[in-house]
Amino acid sequence: MTDTDPAPAAQADPWPAPLASGPVDASVTVPGSKSVTNRALVLAALASEPGRLRRPLRSRDTLLMADALRAMGVGIDVVPDGSTGADATGEVWRVVPAGLRGPATVDVGNAGTVMRFLPPVACLADGPVRFDGDPRSHQRPLHGVIDALRALGARIDDAGRGALPLTVNGVGALDGGPVEVDASSSSQFVSALLLSAPRFDQGVEVRHTGAVLPSLPHIRMTVEMLRLAGASVDTPQAGEPDVWRVAPGALLGRDLTIEPDLSNAQPFLAAALVTGGRVTIPDWPEHTTQPGAALREIFTEMGGSCELTEQGLTFTGSGRVHGIDVDLGDVGELTPGIAAVAALADSESVLRGVAHLRLHETDRLAALTKEINGLGGDVTETEDGLRIRPRPLHSGVFHTYDDHRLATAAAVIGLVVDGVRVENVATTAKTLPGFPALWTDMLAGGRTAAVPAVPASSGSA
Ligand SMILES: O=C(O)C1=C[C@@H](OP(=O)(O)O)[C@@H](O)[C@H](O)C1
Ligand SMILES: C=C(OP(=O)(O)O)C(=O)O
Incomplete structure (x- = not known):
């Protein structure tokens, strides 16, 4: 293991995204921001x-x-x-x-x-x-x-x-x-x-x-x-x-x-939304400047409710997923995950204010359009975002273009669409190493902490 390689467990490539057998019900400890x-x-x-x-x-x-x-x-x-x-x-x-x-x-x-x-x-x-x-x-x-x-x-x-x-x-x-x-x-x-x-x-x-x-x-x-x-x-x-x-x-x-990474909590909260289940993220901060805080409002509008208690933030899906018309300019890094949920909704979505995503890890607007449409979706790029008309989706390989958020977005779709395979899921190591294991733990009702154990002796980070 080198200093820049957090050595995630080797995964099949493409990785078969697990299908949820029912509503998820889990507590997921998300690593730091x-x-x-x-x-x-x-x-x-x-x-x-x-x-x-x-x-x-x-x-x-x-x-x-x-x-x-x-x-x-x-x-x-x-x-x-x-x-x-x-x-x-x-x-x-x-x-x-x-x-x-x-x-x-x-x-x-x-x-x-x-x-x-x-x-x-x-x-x-x-x-x-x-x-x-x-x-x-x-x-x-x-x-x-x-x-x-x-x-x-x-x-x-x-x-x-x-x-x-x-x-x-x-x-x-x-x-x-x-x-x-x-x-x-x-x-x-x-x-x-x-x-x-x-x-x-x-x-x-x-x-x-x-x-x-x-x-x-x-x-x-x-x-x-x-x-x-x-x-x-x-x-x-x-x-x-x-x-x-x-x-x-x-x-x-x-x-x-360091607070948990609320943008990396997104796929887990989305899992509760698209399966009509319940996910708790422990240590969700009451006050934060992280853009992921906006998920409480956005995902509630898309079909659920959330509650902040001593256990953390619990999001409960209603069993229905609604489209949304929203300006994501303040919270652009949430766009791939919201697009994934929007592709599974019961009405059209318009995601606005995110033209700059064309210059992120990849051209996220082009990549989301191509990959969701590759599964049978109907996504079009606008000048500053995406228009997403939900369609029945089918199996296929979802390419990720070395973009961690494309990979986690694909996993969300794979929860409810059989046969989604995620190319290069290992790219999640950019900000969320061990994502596949966390995901399968969540589906098993996991209560596992992702935070690494304190090493016995000191060493280099
Ligand atoms: O300052 C930061 O930590 C970040 C700012 C945002 O960048 P942009 O303003 O380039 O979108 C965000 O998308 C990125 O993930 C993290
Ligand atoms: C845009 C992102 O990352 P970066 O910090 O590389 O800009 C992101 O994490 O979504």
Whole structure:
């Protein structure tokens, strides 16, 4: 097992998605949030003292982030939890900040958070940091981060591509100050500039100039986590929309427990919806900036009800699945899972506000259209989303295009459509390693925890 390979159990490829024999009834412990884990790693690496992450997500995207920070000199190790028995919280990563080093090389894989959040960090290294990743990473938008960093004083060699691969020539500091960015293709441009800004000489003032700004909850997550780390952040006000300011200053080392990944809870909640069953997700946070929180409302409208108790969030399907007309601009990463449910509904759905999904792990709008239609569906792409007219679906191979959310969406359809086979289900390791086992445990009424046991001795994350 390498640091970037969480070694999921080998699966048949294509993987025969299990058919539900009746309504599911299970409690599923979902691993930590990718978005929270990778922000926590960056903020801990930039802090002025060591910090800890409890229940971090151990997946391809987060291990790539940890490896990249380590390559720049940061210490990241698995340490014993310190608590025992029922109090044990799972894996703990200790992050020990250090003077950031270059030369270094960073493999971003296909992780938006790594490719966007780390070039600003690399500006603070004392030498060149080379970034490259999967072929798809060369196509995903990065120009907003590159142009903004240059405007703030950075030297970046990208051979005029405005994309990966590139080298950030770190000199140990960055001026910072006011900068404009068009983040209409990814909110991560804004998050990236804000996260490192406490360490820029003048902090930063980011002004978004584009017509739309997707994934606002993820920007709120950035702001909230910066503040938790002691940063001073001003957020957009009436009369001054789309402007964020971060003051320069030291960041604190925190002891942070990572919330479960609510977007990865989606397929399990969808299972309750499409089978008319019941699924509980323990540790569902009462307050969260994760976009997955919107599932409570969206899936309720599509045919069920949910209740937040001490046990977690329980979603109960009504036995009917309704179509929905919804703007998913704030919560774009939920689109594949909602499209899967919509394909099984009793009426048409229109999913809007997600044109930027064409530049995600794959072109998600094209991929969902092709693959659902390949099973007999009737999906058409619109300018900014999908129109889904439910049809009786049949067996077939569902291709996933190296996209974790395509794979989990296919599994949802496979619960009620016999003979769905998911090509490359292993791609779920990007954010949810062990997905097939969690899925079959759920169908067996599982109560199994996905959180890895605390290792007996310390070691590298
Ligand atoms: O900042 C983050 O953690 C994320 C922001 C969103 O990106 P986009 O704004 O590019 O959609 C989201 O889709 C992605 O999964 C995670
Ligand atoms: C868009 C996603 O990921 P990334 O962080 O690579 O942008 C996603 O997880 O749905």
